[in-house]
Amino acid sequence: MNRYKDFFKESISEYGLLLSDEKWECLCNFYKMLLEKNKVMNLTAITDPFDVVVKHFLDSLSLCSVFDFTECSSVVDVGTGAGFPGIVLKIFFPEINFVLVDSLGKRVSFLEDVISEISLKNICAIHGRAEDLGHDLKYREQFDLCVSRAVANIATLCEYCIPFVKVGGSFIAYKSGNTDDDPEKFEKAVNELGGEKYFSKKFVLNGEFDRSFICISKSISTPEKYPRRPGIPGKRPII
Ligand code: SAM
Numbered sequence: 053m054n055r056y057k058d059f060f061k062e063s064i065s066e067y068g069l070l071l072s073d074e075k076w077e078c079l080c081n082f083y084k085m086l087l088e089k090n091k092v093m094n095l096t097a098i099t100d101p102f103d104v105v106v107k108h109f110l111d112s113l114s115l116c117s118v119f120d121f122t123e124c125s126s127v128v129d130v131g132t133g134a135g136f137p138g139i140v141l142k143i144f145f146p147e148i149n150f151v152l153v154d155s156l157g158k159r160v161s162f163l164e165d166v167i168s169e170i171s172l173k174n175i176c177a178i179h180g181r182a183e184d185l186g187h188d189l190k191y192r193e194q195f196d197l198c199v200s201r202a203v204a205n206i207a208t209l210c211e212y213c214i215p216f217v218k219v220g221g222s223f224i225a226y227k228s229g230n231t232d233d234d235p236e237k238f239e240k241a242v243n244e245l246g247g248e249k250y251f252s253k254k255f256v257l258n259g260e261f262d263r264s265f266i267c268i269s270k271s272i273s274t275p276e277k278y279p280r281r282p283g284i285p286g287k288r289p290i291i
Contacts (some may be wrong), residue, residue, distance in 0.1 A: 053080050053101040060105050063258070067116035069144055078143045078170045079109060085169060086134055089162050095134040106258045111226070112137030113144060115199065118253050118265045119224060121145050124196045128153060128216045130182050131203030135163050137226065138199070142175050150175040151195070153185055182212035183282040193218050193273065201226035206266055207289035210241035215274045223247070225266045238266075241290040246274040 061071040083104055089095055098107050115137060125148055129138030132152040142150045152175070154160050163177035178185065185191050198213040198221070206225055213223045235250070242250055248271035254264040279285055 053083055053105070056102055056105045060109065063110050064113055067113055069113060069116060075143050078172075079140070081170050082135070082139060082143075082166055085162075085166055089165075093158055093162070095159065095162065107261070108136050109140055111257055111261075111263065112140035112201075114255065114257060114263065115141065115224065115226070115265065117255065118267055119197065119222070121148065124148055126195045127151075127197045127199065128191065128195045128213075130198060130200040130209075130213050130216070131155070132163065132177070133159055133202075135166060137201055138175075139163070139166060139172075141199075142172055143170075146173070148174075151191065152177045153180060153182060155179070155181045181282045182216075183279040183285060186212065186215035186279045191216055196221045198223045199226065202228070204286060205289060206238040207241040207291050208285045210238055210245050210247065210268070211279045211285035211290060214242075214245040214247055214268070214270060215279055217270045219246070219270055219273055221270050223268045223270065225268075227264045227266060229262055237291060242268055244275070244290050245278055246270050246272045248272075 057076055064071060083101070086095060087099060090099060098104055127141065127148055128151045130153050132138045132154050135152065138150055138152040152163055157179045160177045160179040167175055167177065192215055195216050196218060198216045200209055200213055203209060204212065209225050217223050247268040250266065250268040252264050252266045257263045
């Protein structure tokens with residue numbers, strides 16, 4: 053992993069980010085834990101150190117090309133899996149409160165180990181489904197930003213994610229390859245859930261991989277009936 057330190061440092065400088073030795077050490081420890089745990093449970097198919105640097109670390113931080121964190125104090129990562137993008141963003145924005153949500157208990161236990169091992173503060177990993185936690189007043193409409201990577205189609209994701217966002221906050225979905233970013237496929241969900249403006253930004257990660265962000269801002273409160281019960285947003289997205 054160390055031989056990619058300069059490459060990574062240079063790559064993130066494009067987002068205005070600086071790599072301290074301390075941050076790099078956190079990422080290396082996270083990588084070691086990921087590889088070790090991946091032997092006994094399915095966390096990621098990407099294990100080669102360069103691939104992890106590009107497809108997990110750099111990809112997570114590419115959000116900085118569309119979102120300015122200066123005014124942000126709380127972030128929720130829905131369907132965080134092994135901690136992407138949540139853990140990586142937390143390492144770079146230590147002053148922001150993070151909540152990482154996943155429906156798989158084993159992944160959440162792994163994240164708790166990571167949080168403790170690399171001594172991250174003001175971050176917690178919660179085991180639960182977005183459809184349930186989105187009704188919990190501890191989390192509902194409590195976040196400046198909700199992010200989600202590789203979890204579901206956009207209409208479904210809107211129902212998982214927009215309920216967590218404060219009025220005036222944003223939901224941003226990470227998408228890869230040929231995305232379902234045709235506004236017709238999620239416009240109704242955005243409007244129904246309290247979202248307003250949206251835009252998408254396509255880019256090429258490390259000059260090689262097609263990616264895009266779909267950014268939605270929230271202008272009014274989400275109606276109480278959303279999210280619908282577990283499984284329904286996936287089976288019957290609002291389209
Ligand atoms: N975001 C990570 C990444 O990009 O590597 C993980 C992506 S993984 C393909 C999708 C994750 O979403 C899984 O860990 C799964 O358990 C979680 N997930 C799926 N549906 C969910 C839901 N309704 N609520 C919470 N987590 C969910």
